[in-house]
Amino acid sequence: MTIEANHETQAPVELVTLTIDDVSVSVPKGTLVIRAAEVVGIEIPRFCDHPLLEPVGACRQCLVDIPDAGNGRGFPKPQASCTIEAAPGMVVRTHLTSDVAATAQRGNMEFLLVNHPLDCPVCDKGGECPLQNQAMSHGRGESRFHETKRTFAKPVPVSAQVLLDRERCVLCARCTRFSEQVAGDPFIALVERGAQQQVGIGPSSDGAEGAPFHSYFSGNTIQICPVGALTSADYRFRSRPFDLVSVPSVAEHDACGAAIRVDHRRGAVMRRLAGDDPEVNEEWISDKDRFAFTWSRQDDRLRTPLVRDENGDLQPTSWPGALAVAGRLLESVRGSVGVLPGGRLTLEDAHAWSAFARVALGTNDVDFRSRATGPEEADFLASHVAGSGLGVTYDQLARARRVVLVALEPEDEAATIFLRLRKAVRAAKTQVVTIASHLSRGSEKLGATLVPAVPGQEVAALAGLELGAGDVVLVGERAALVPGLLSALATLGAGVRLAWVPRRAGDRAAVEAGLLPNLLPGARPVAVAEARADLAAAWGVAGVPGVRGRDLATIVDDAADHAVLGLLVGGVEIADLPDPARARAALAAAPVVISLEVRRSEVTEHADVVLPVAPPVEKSGTFVTWEGRRRGFATALHEPGSVTDTRVLAGIAEEMGRPLTFRTPADALVDHDSIGRWDGAAAGGPSAAPTAPAGPPAGHVVISTWRQLIDDGRGQEGQAEYSATARPAVARASAATWSSLGVPETGTVVLGGSATFSVVVDDLPDGVVWVPGNNGVNLRELGIGHGSVTTATTGAESTHE
Amino acid sequence: MSIKGNLWDPVAGFGVTFRTMFKKVVTEQYPFEKVPTAPRFHGRHQLNRWPDGLEKCIGCELCAWACPADAIYVEGASNVDVLPDGSPDESGRFSPGERYGRVYQINYLRCILCGLCIEACPTRALTMTNEYELADDSREALIYEKSDLLAPLLPGMTEPPHAMMISDDHQDYYRGKQLPIVEADE
Numbered sequence: 001m002t003i004e005a006n007h008e009t010q011a012p013v014e015l016v017t018l019t020i021d022d023v024s025v026s027v028p029k030g031t032l033v034i035r036a037a038e039v040v041g042i043e044i045p046r047f048c049d050h051p052l053l054e055p056v057g058a059c060r061q062c063l064v065d066i067p068d069a070g071n072g073r074g075f076p077k078p079q080a081s082c083t084i085e086a087a088p089g090m091v092v093r094t095h096l097t098s099d100v101a102a103t104a105q106r107g108n109m110e111f112l113l114v115n116h117p118l119d120c121p122v123c124d125k126g127g128e129c130p131l132q133n134q135a136m137s138h139g140r141g142e143s144r145f146h147e148t149k150r151t152f153a154k155p156v157p158v159s160a161q162v163l164l165d166r167e168r169c170v171l172c173a174r175c176t177r178f179s180e181q182v183a184g185d186p187f188i189a190l191v192e193r194g195a196q197q198q199v200g201i202g203p204s205s206d207g208a209e210g211a212p213f214h215s216y217f218s219g220n221t222i223q224i225c226p227v228g229a230l231t232s233a234d235y236r237f238r239s240r241p242f243d244l245v246s247v248p249s250v251a252e253h254d255a256c257g258a259a260i261r262v263d264h265r266r267g268a269v270m271r272r273l274a275g276d277d278p279e280v281n282e283e284w285i286s287d288k289d290r291f292a293f294t295w296s297r298q299d300d301r302l303r304t305p306l307v308r309d310e311n312g313d314l315q316p317t318s319w320p321g322a323l324a325v326a327g328r329l330l331e332s333v334r335g336s337v338g339v340l341p342g343g344r345l346t347l348e349d350a351h352a353w354s355a356f357a358r359v360a361l362g363t364n365d366v367d368f369r370s371r372a373t374g375p376e377e378a379d380f381l382a383s384h385v386a387g388s389g390l391g392v393t394y395d396q397l398a399r400a401r402r403v404v405l406v407a408l409e410p411e412d413e414a415a416t417i418f419l420r421l422r423k424a425v426r427a428a429k430t431q432v433v434t435i436a437s438h439l440s441r442g443s444e445k446l447g448a449t450l451v452p453a454v455p456g457q458e459v460a461a462l463a464g465l466e467l468g469a470g471d472v473v474l475v476g477e478r479a480a481l482v483p484g485l486l487s488a489l490a491t492l493g494a495g496v497r498l499a500w501v502p503r504r505a506g507d508r509a510a511v512e513a514g515l516l517p518n519l520l521p522g523a524r525p526v527a528v529a530e531a532r533a534d535l536a537a538a539w540g541v542a543g544v545p546g547v548r549g550r551d552l553a554t555i556v557d558d559a560a561d562h563a564v565l566g567l568l569v570g571g572v573e574i575a576d577l578p579d580p581a582r583a584r585a586a587l588a589a590a591p592v593v594i595s596l597e598v599r600r601s602e603v604t605e606h607a608d609v610v611l612p613v614a615p616p617v618e619k620s621g622t623f624v625t626w627e628g629r630r631r632g633f634a635t636a637l638h639e640p641g642s643v644t645d646t647r648v649l650a651g652i653a654e655e656m657g658r659p660l661t662f663r664t665p666a667d668a669l670v671d672h673d674s675i676g677r678w679d680g681a682a683a684g685g686p687s688a689a690p691t692a693p694a695g696p697p698a699g700h701v702v703i704s705t706w707r708q709l710i711d712d713g714r715g716q717e718g719q720a721e722y723s724a725t726a727r728p729a730v731a732r733a734s735a736a737t738w739s740s741l742g743v744p745e746t747g748t749v750v751l752g753g754s755a756t757f758s759v760v761v762d763d764l765p766d767g768v769v770w771v772p773g774n775n776g777v778n779l780r781e782l783g784i785g786h787g788s789v790t791t792a793t794t795g796a797e798s799t800h801e
Numbered sequence: 802m803s804i805k806g807n808l809w810d811p812v813a814g815f816g817v818t819f820r821t822m823f824k825k826v827v828t829e830q831y832p833f834e835k836v837p838t839a840p841r842f843h844g845r846h847q848l849n850r851w852p853d854g855l856e857k858c859i860g861c862e863l864c865a866w867a868c869p870a871d872a873i874y875v876e877g878a879s880n881v882d883v884l885p886d887g888s889p890d891e892s893g894r895f896s897p898g899e900r901y902g903r904v905y906q907i908n909y910l911r912c913i914l915c916g917l918c919i920e921a922c923p924t925r926a927l928t929m930t931n932e933y934e935l936a937d938d939s940r941e942a943l944i945y946e947k948s949d950l951l952a953p954l955l956p957g958m959t960e961p962p963h964a965m966m967i968s969d970d971h972q973d974y975y976r977g978k979q980l981p982i983v984e985a986d987e
């Protein structure tokens with residue numbers, strides 16, 4: 001048997017042939033014996049070995065006998081198969097054919113169990129524990145140890161969400177190797193020696209002992225710990241593996257499409273684990289993808305349709321009744337409805353929203369962006385993102401010569417990209433350059449070269465980079481706020497590959513479905529008559545509207561000014577919109593507001609009809625990742641009352657007498673694919689000039705900001721332990737900036753008149769202050785975004801430190 | 802069959818009837834008279850307590866796992882040693898150690914009284930009584946909750962939640978340590 005050359009190493013691989021338990025096997029040079037044995041179906045017991053971590057040989061469970069190391073001489077003693085590379089002519093005997101190996105493994109198991117507590121009945125790993133399983137398959141069965149076992153105080157929290165039970169640890173160093181090698185947060189380490197050796201909280205970056213294990217990826221250590229030494233505070237004592245129904249799914253918190261496994265019991269999700277997808281997230285996910293799953297079962301979850309009665313109160317109504325009212329109201333203001341579907345839709349639902357806007361409402365006033373944006377973005381998305389298919393992939397990122405991050409912080413905004421880049425950087429394959437206000441902790445872990453840029457002036461920094469073939473540019477959604485930046489990126493030289501990395505899971509699908517004022521499904525420009533005719537024919541309607549629609553800001557403005565009479569709103573968080581106050585005015589002013597949402601929100605208070613839709617866990621669908629990869633997922637929880645956006649919109653369209661060509665998500669996807677990609681000329685790209693630099697006026701600063709991975713977003717509610725691991729909300733600026741503002745370096749700063757942050761001195765350009773977007777205070781409420789100029793005054797003395 | 806045989810058969814049959822009339826009656830007059838079961842009869846389950854009243858069940862679900870009829874439902878939870886307001890009252894403790902069974906149900910419409918669950922129980926929390934009157938007129942009534950299954954409080958036991966009274970080390974419970982003897986006040 002032979003392992004094929006995998007596609008990452010396109011060059012023919014050099015094979016070595018060895019014999020394992022009398023079976024001859026050829027494997028690529030450098031393969032470990034334990035892995036070569038897997039190829040022929042021989043499973044050697046193991047604890048510390050993990051294919052994605054560097055070999056360490058810590059647990060000694062994988063001992064095999066090697067009578068011939070390939071040079072005619074054997075090893076005198078059993079060897080750890082997870083640290084020995086296959087050699088030509090090597091002869092290996094595992095426990096299956098060698099008493100030496102079997103005895104060694106049994107002996108080692110006995111040593112591991114000497115100090116292991118009899119905790120299985122109270123241990124969360126019980127039932128899925130490699131130590132339990134391998135003690136049964138390779139252990140002695142009866143204990144000969146009658147002395148007193150070593151004990152430790154238990155459990156000790158290494159962070160709010162990871163609990164450590166040192167008695168159970170087998171010192172395999174998987175957790176510490178993961179933290180150091182994969183996540184780059186070496187906060188835990190093996191400390192002490194001998195029988196007292198244990199996992200401990202290591203020194204923090206500033207050298208202080210005992211810093212809690214703060215890492216955005218800490219949950220992975222719980223999953224890879226081969227015993228129940230690391231357990232999840234959230235999942236503690238919740239259930240047993242045989243209680244759980246596991247469904248493979250896709251994480252809904254970012255545009256990375258990480259594979260996850262949803263484990264549920266009696267109609268409630270108990271936990272989520274990382275799935276295994278070598279093309280996307282390998283075996284790792286962020287803590288957000290792992291722990292933030294309770295948001296859809298909070299008390300404010302909507303379960304029945306609501307219709308506002310004469311007294312202005314929302315009354316529960318039947319589905320047919322609510323759809324009829326929604327249809328009647330929308331028909332009454334048809335031609336003057338703005339559509340805001342939000343950025344969390346599956347491709348199927350996005351397509352339904354797009355068809356509903358064009359066919360049922362006859363409008364292009366539709367914009368999926370529920371965030372601050374700029375004038376160039378819609379054209380950039382139409383010309384450079386829509387219909388571009390599978391562009392830059394994770395695999396290509398890992399092999400790129402240089403990756404340039406523009407207005408993107410992968411650790412916070414696209415965690416899977418961060419891990420893949422870090423792996424490539426550690427393999428010395430890729431160099432990362434970041435255009436940002438400062439070197440964030442995430443960028444530091446990527447060994448990134450900083451090209452410092454005052455927010456708003458990134459274009460100049462980009463121009464100085466001399467991009468060429470082999471370079472990959474990843475641009476984040478904040479780039480839309482920088483005048484001229486997307487225009488500059490749209491005209492990069494040949495050979496430079498560009499990918500747009502949005503933050504929300506549905507953004508890319510929304511672009512493909514044409515949820516923009518200038519774009520129809522399949523990258524059809526609104527401005528091109530043939531593209532419109534093509535689409536109208538596919539949908540069997542006389543025509544689709546041909547004028548460029550209003551964008552988010554215009555819809556909101558016009559609704560507040562009574563120029564737009566109806567609003568059809570999806571899962572939009574008002575506080576995230578560019579101007580929340582104006583958006584509230586618009587909702588209050590619009591005579592017709594129809595809302596499709598999972599949980600009560602600010603929109604509910606203004607809605608005439610509220611139609612509850614299913615969260616991702618209760619529906620099936622397809623997310624589209626930033627790469628353009630489709631990530632289908634199946635329904636995890638079958639809730640009879642949960643309906644998709646597609647079903648609701650198709651129902652309203654029928655009530656309006658303008659039916660869509662599909663009713664179910666599956667048919668919506670078929671419709672989307674049969675319409676296909678427009679083969680005519682793509683839409684023109686943006687062309688805007690950067691603004692000339694101007695320093696902020698006295699007492700003002702330029703804000704650099706993004707949302708941290710763990711913040712106050714509504715998608716992360718209901719997980720106290722998880723939220724407790726958020727990074728503290730601090731404001732960063734250079735010492736010169738703080739002193740020119742008169743803010744003491746141990747004090748606090750008040751931004752925009754009301755948002756108070758503790759002060760940290762960091763290496764930022766003068767006059768620039770970085771603050772997190774939504775930790776403690778949502779900056780959008782103050783009208784502050786990336787590149788805003790705002791006031792900064794000194795606040796009360798810091799209570800921190 | 803001969804004619805003689807046909808005539809003789811009823812006589813032989815009535816002979817048996819006649820003889821039985823003079824034997825001791827074995828019919829049990831249940832439900833008017835109850836006869837004790839065999840001592841190891843598999844009857845309704847019981848969740849036992851430690852001598853201080855704490856529950857022995859640790860919510861491990863091994864009984865549910867062992868049950869061939871899928872009749873047992875268990876949810877574990879953490880023993881809370883401090884009250885929500887932070888006072889060290891230990892009043893959230895139901896069993897020694899870290900974990901207890903928060904929800905415990907046995908569905909007697911499913912249970913076949915095989916006893917595999919009590920063999921699986923690592924703490925001897927679950928045993929069977931000789932109680933066999935398990936009939937009722939609704940499905941809910943035959944799902945026994947933890948409150949229906951818990952053993953009654955014997956003298957010296959205190960209703961949980963309360964702190965560990967036998968020892969601060971939960972291992973001592975398993976080693977069979979007894980309640981400290983407290984001298985009665987004069």
Ligand code: SF4
Nearest residue numbers: 120123126129227228
């Ligand atoms: S780690 Fe495994 S063997 Fe150890 S107590 Fe937990 S379940 Fe049992």
Ligand code: SF4
Nearest residue numbers: 169170172173175225
């Ligand atoms: S805590 Fe778990 S993963 Fe870490 S060294 Fe111990 S056994 Fe290994």
Ligand code: SF4
Nearest residue numbers: 858859861862864922
């Ligand atoms: S009764 Fe016994 S086996 Fe069942 S959950 Fe309780 S301790 Fe575990």
Ligand code: FES
Nearest residue numbers: 048059060062082
């Ligand atoms: S698996 Fe080989 S030493 Fe641990």
